[in-house]
Amino acid sequence: MTRITVTVDGVSYSDDVEPRTLLVHYLRETLGKTGTVVGCDTSNCGACTVHLDGRSVKSCNVLAVQADGREVRTVEGLATNGELHPMQQAFHDNHALQCGYCTPGMIMQSLDILRDNPDPSEAEIRQGLEGNLCRCTGYHNIVKAVQQAAKAGAGS
Amino acid sequence: MTVTESAPAREVGSARKRKEDQRLITGRTRWTDNIVLPGMLHIVMVRSPFAHATLTRVDTAAAKASSGVMAVLTGEDVKDIQGSLPNAWPITPDQKAPAHPAIAVDHVAFAGEIVAAVIARSAAEARDAAELVDVDYDELPPVLDLKEAVKDATLAHPSLGTNKSAFWQFDSAAAGTGGAVDEAIEAARADGIVLEREYRQQRLIPAFMEPRSVAVDPTGEQLTIWSATQVPHFVRIFTAAVLGIPESKVRVIAPDVGGGFGGKLQFTPEEVITVLAARHTGKPCKWTETRSESLVSAHHGRDQWQRLTLAATKEGRVTALKVDLLADMGAYLGLVTSGVPILGAFMYNAIYKFPAYQFNCTNLFTNKTWTDAYRGAGRPEATFAIERLMDELAAEVGVDPLAIRELNWIRHEEFPFTSVCGLEYDSGNYEAATSRAKELFGYDALRAEQAQRRASGDRVQLGIGVSTFTEMCGLAPSRVLGSLSYAAGGWEHASVRMLPTGKVEVVTGTSPHGQGHETAWSQIVADRLGVPFEDVEVLHGDTQVAVKGLDTYGSRSLVVGAEAVIKAADKVIEKAKPVAAHLLEASVDDIEFADGQFTVKGTDKGKAMAEVVWEAFTAHNLPDGMEPSLDADATYDPVNFSFPHGTHLCAMEVDTETGATRMRSYVSVDDVGTVVNPLIVEGQMHGGIVQGVAQALWEEAVYDDAGTLVSGSFVDYTLPTAADTINLVTDRTVSPSTTNTLGTKGVGEAGAIASTPAVVNAIVDALRPMGIDDIQMPCTPERVWKAIRSAGGTQGAATAGSSAPHFDAGESEKGEVL
Numbered sequence: 001m002t003r004i005t006v007t008v009d010g011v012s013y014s015d016d017v018e019p020r021t022l023l024v025h026y027l028r029e030t031l032g033k034t035g036t037v038v039g040c041d042t043s044n045c046g047a048c049t050v051h052l053d054g055r056s057v058k059s060c061n062v063l064a065v066q067a068d069g070r071e072v073r074t075v076e077g078l079a080t081n082g083e084l085h086p087m088q089q090a091f092h093d094n095h096a097l098q099c100g101y102c103t104p105g106m107i108m109q110s111l112d113i114l115r116d117n118p119d120p121s122e123a124e125i126r127q128g129l130e131g132n133l134c135r136c137t138g139y140h141n142i143v144k145a146v147q148q149a150a151k152a153g154a155g156s
Numbered sequence: 157m158t159v160t161e162s163a164p165a166r167e168v169g170s171a172r173k174r175k176e177d178q179r180l181i182t183g184r185t186r187w188t189d190n191i192v193l194p195g196m197l198h199i200v201m202v203r204s205p206f207a208h209a210t211l212t213r214v215d216t217a218a219a220k221a222s223s224g225v226m227a228v229l230t231g232e233d234v235k236d237i238q239g240s241l242p243n244a245w246p247i248t249p250d251q252k253a254p255a256h257p258a259i260a261v262d263h264v265a266f267a268g269e270i271v272a273a274v275i276a277r278s279a280a281e282a283r284d285a286a287e288l289v290d291v292d293y294d295e296l297p298p299v300l301d302l303k304e305a306v307k308d309a310t311l312a313h314p315s316l317g318t319n320k321s322a323f324w325q326f327d328s329a330a331a332g333t334g335g336a337v338d339e340a341i342e343a344a345r346a347d348g349i350v351l352e353r354e355y356r357q358q359r360l361i362p363a364f365m366e367p368r369s370v371a372v373d374p375t376g377e378q379l380t381i382w383s384a385t386q387v388p389h390f391v392r393i394f395t396a397a398v399l400g401i402p403e404s405k406v407r408v409i410a411p412d413v414g415g416g417f418g419g420k421l422q423f424t425p426e427e428v429i430t431v432l433a434a435r436h437t438g439k440p441c442k443w444t445e446t447r448s449e450s451l452v453s454a455h456h457g458r459d460q461w462q463r464l465t466l467a468a469t470k471e472g473r474v475t476a477l478k479v480d481l482l483a484d485m486g487a488y489l490g491l492v493t494s495g496v497p498i499l500g501a502f503m504y505n506a507i508y509k510f511p512a513y514q515f516n517c518t519n520l521f522t523n524k525t526w527t528d529a530y531r532g533a534g535r536p537e538a539t540f541a542i543e544r545l546m547d548e549l550a551a552e553v554g555v556d557p558l559a560i561r562e563l564n565w566i567r568h569e570e571f572p573f574t575s576v577c578g579l580e581y582d583s584g585n586y587e588a589a590t591s592r593a594k595e596l597f598g599y600d601a602l603r604a605e606q607a608q609r610r611a612s613g614d615r616v617q618l619g620i621g622v623s624t625f626t627e628m629c630g631l632a633p634s635r636v637l638g639s640l641s642y643a644a645g646g647w648e649h650a651s652v653r654m655l656p657t658g659k660v661e662v663v664t665g666t667s668p669h670g671q672g673h674e675t676a677w678s679q680i681v682a683d684r685l686g687v688p689f690e691d692v693e694v695l696h697g698d699t700q701v702a703v704k705g706l707d708t709y710g711s712r713s714l715v716v717g718a719e720a721v722i723k724a725a726d727k728v729i730e731k732a733k734p735v736a737a738h739l740l741e742a743s744v745d746d747i748e749f750a751d752g753q754f755t756v757k758g759t760d761k762g763k764a765m766a767e768v769v770w771e772a773f774t775a776h777n778l779p780d781g782m783e784p785s786l787d788a789d790a791t792y793d794p795v796n797f798s799f800p801h802g803t804h805l806c807a808m809e810v811d812t813e814t815g816a817t818r819m820r821s822y823v824s825v826d827d828v829g830t831v832v833n834p835l836i837v838e839g840q841m842h843g844g845i846v847q848g849v850a851q852a853l854w855e856e857a858v859y860d861d862a863g864t865l866v867s868g869s870f871v872d873y874t875l876p877t878a879a880d881t882i883n884l885v886t887d888r889t890v891s892p893s894t895t896n897t898l899g900t901k902g903v904g905e906a907g908a909i910a911s912t913p914a915v916v917n918a919i920v921d922a923l924r925p926m927g928i929d930d931i932q933m934p935c936t937p938e939r940v941w942k943a944i945r946s947a948g949g950t951q952g953a954a955t956a957g958s959s960a961p962h963f964d965a966g967e968s969e970k971g972e973v974l
Contacts, residue, residue, distance in 0.1 A: 018280070028190075033183075035182070035184065036183065037366070037414075038189075038367070039365050039366070040869070041447045041869070044869070045365065047365060074183065075181075076182065076183040078182070088182065091177070091181050092173055092174070092178070092181055093173060095173070095174065095836065095839050097177060097180055098415070098670035098839055099364075099365065100176070100180030100181070100185065101365040101414030103180050103181055104183050107181065125878070126879045129878035129879070130877045130878060130879040131877075132878070133365065133870070133875050133877065134365065134878075135363055135365050135847070135875065137839060137842055138842035138843045138844075138845060138881060139878040140881075141838075143878065
């Protein structure tokens with residue numbers, strides 16, 4: 001077991017973890033952060049996307065021990081004082097989710113796109129979301145949501 | 157309800173943002189895999205790597221000795237208690253099917269079949285121990301290809317003695333709904349057009365985003381099962397039927413469910429095993445699949461060969477259609493595996509007035525994952541075949557593909573129309589949808605550009621694909637299901653409960669997993685009872701709450717399930733009227749209800765619904781003999797199927813040097829009758845269209861010669877991404893259904909049914925001047941490039957052999973089914 005200290009959604013945690021533990025399993029099983037989900041086993045689907053020190057990572061592709069001393073933000077840490085983050089609001093406004101399983105990852109990745117490029121074109125949004133799979137929406141409304149969030153200044 | 161000028165805005169028809177979203181966008185979700193119970197154990201399955209083998213030894217000693225392992229179950233351990241997984245649709249009395257054990261006992265019939273289940277303290281320990289289960293297999297030759305399977309030379313289940321599960325036929329002459337196909341085909345051979353084609357419906361994987369998961373708690377008086385399922389009520393019934401547990405001792409909960417697309421319309425081996433494990437250990441047990449496990453073991457869809465013979469006059473008026481299918485069941489019959497092709501049987505005639513029709517289907521076993529429902533289930537296959545054929549007929553006659561359709565389709569004034577299959581299409585307007593689609597698409601301008609590119613020999617050719625589809629959904633009138641030998645009915649149930657504080661609970665037997673029933677049912681009930689949208693709570697997916705139901709599939713929830721909700725709400729109003737009359741000192745016959753108010757005809761006296769509800773709750777002052785409750789239940793059995801339709805137009809650019817294709821534009825104009833929530837309807841269309849496009853361009857479950865699924869991960873099973881897809885133009889026409897209260901039609905499957913042929917027709921249209929008349933799906937750049945190469949790669953080249961009709965002359969005249 002290895003001791004790690006990680007800040008997740010503003011709370012500091014110290015835990016002993018098996019070195020093989022994936023970050024996503026640490027989040028879900030040790031911390032109960034079940035808002036972040038697992039959708040595949042080949043790092044293709046992006047459902048588990050979180051931010052590690054402000055950048056998006058697929059948390060199935062990061063070991064928990066690699067997060068030691070770092071800061072993780074999940075979809076559960078986006079809303080403040082009961083107010084939705086503009087990206088969450090945009091997903092709601094644009095019907096950018098149906099079953100909602102890909103949504104946490106989509107939202108976290110969309111924020112990363114706007115971090116790099118606050119005013120992306122449609123093609124840049126589509127390229128930026130390529131690593132996140134959705135089976136329900138056909139992506140049409142997800143792209144619209146990211147465009148709305150960009151207009152609302154979610155990336156700034 | 158009476159609509160007056162002062163009436164408040166109606167909820168039905170408004171683009172309400174979804175109630176469901178709040179939890180889902182904040183991560184406050186309850187997927188089955190999120191559920192953790194005290195002492196919970198975890199299950200990992202050991203699966204056969206071989207497609208066909210005899211099991212000679214399953215040694216679990218090392219696994220049982222591994223850290224944290226409570227038990228390892230093998231087929232031998234559970235053979236007397238696991239029963240056989242059910243097939244609910246024996247399509248013929250003599251249908252053949254092998255026993256379907258949850259854990260294989262002595263024979264495995266596909267790679268991925270479970271041979272043991274490891275139960276341990278943690279999922280990681282279970283996984284470690286699963287590696288230690290030592291299984292000896294004697295490999296048997298697998299049969300994988302449908303055209304091999306039909307020969308019966310190699311058997312998927314040697315004990316059955318054949319690969320043929322069933323042969324099923326519909327013949328319009330025999331049914332008295334149309335003429336004789338063979339006569340019409342012979343007449344066309346003599347003086348007309350006969351087209352003979354063979355199309356491949358490749359095997360697909362539903363690939364819902366949430367992997368399946370089952371959790372079972374055996375510690376209460378009732379066994380509680382959480383499952384990532386579309387069909388909690390089915391799971392309850394079959395848990396009882398298969399395992400011999402009294403149904404009243406089983407509670408099934410479908411919590412948040414992350415998509416299904418038919419893929420979670422199943423009673424699974426893993427559900428059985430998790431129940432057995434929980435009862436064996438006396439502890440809560442959970443199984444959650446990996447994606448690779450899901451792709452190999454959750455049921456697949458499609459997988460057919462379609463031989464088609466279409467007869468027409470020289471002008472292109474269709475006189476007969478004959479369909480011969482080989483349908484791949486895979487290794488076993490799941491819940492509705494055998495019936496999937498039959499769901500397409502009545503749709504090959506589509507929107508057209510065909511005088512004669514025959515459908516023949518041979519269901520075959522192979523040593524592959526079993527197939528079952530996948531979005532559209534039978535109807536996408538039918539729609540693909542006929543819409544491809546109509547394009548072929550247009551090319552043969554030398555007219556625009558839309559013109560050949562118009563020549564044959566049912567005209568607006570001909571509704572209601574009884575099809576050659578005997579189905580009554582209630583309403584539709586193919587002219588209006590097509591006209592609108594052409595306008596949005598810029599049809600004429602694109603045709604002009606196509607002509608220009610052809611004339612100039614442009615390296616990038618443009619193709620325009622048409623799909624004018626209809627489908628039958630809203631499953632289903634129980635009597636019709638009975639006539640097709642389906643084991644259950646097709647009704648739906650609802651309850652409306654009037655809470656004393658003025659809130660309304662709506663309990664629905666449907667089981668949404670992304671469709672937005674909570675929002676849409678709230679809109680409907682808000683209008684019906686005159687209560688605020690926000691005051692309606694929709695409950696579902698727990699058999700202890702929604703005690704009756706037949707769940708969500710087949711685009712049935714709105715047209716069947718919401719109709720039950722409406723009928724329950726109307727009963728509430730009728731129950732409330734005597735109370736209102738009593739309070740208003742009026743005759744019941746004089747009470748009217750609108751916009752949440754009970755009024756006395758011809759007076760300004762009235763009582764609000766909330767007041768009447770409160771009186772019913774206190775029961776202080778009710779009419780003599782009245783039950784103190786306004787709550788009502790309704791069970792609704794639909795009188796007909798639902799027939800949405802639409803015109804989809806697709807423009808594809810094809811690079812004739814590389815075979816690469818690019819979707820330029822996609823327009824759909826769908827008619828799904830009255831729309832409850834346009835936001836949700838458009839979302840269903842977007843997702844459905846992209847799934848259908850994915851069949852045309854990208855997806856295929858590929859097996860190697862040994863029967864191993866080589867597209868067994870998301871690396872190889874290529875779901876479309878945001879970068880692969882484009883913005884879609886979706887619009888609607890409205891021909892209200894005449895068979896339900898609101899005039900709604902099903903929408904869940906329409907996009908997936910319509911879009912596939914539009915895309916393939918577009919690619920073929922781009923390349924038709926080269927003599928190419930088909931490209932097998934998925935139309936990958938490699939396949940497109942090879943077709944161009946084999947056709948000579950230049951315009952005007954002779955038709956290549958591989959592109960010519962796949963029939964020997966006269967073969968179909970033998971009247972045999974392969």
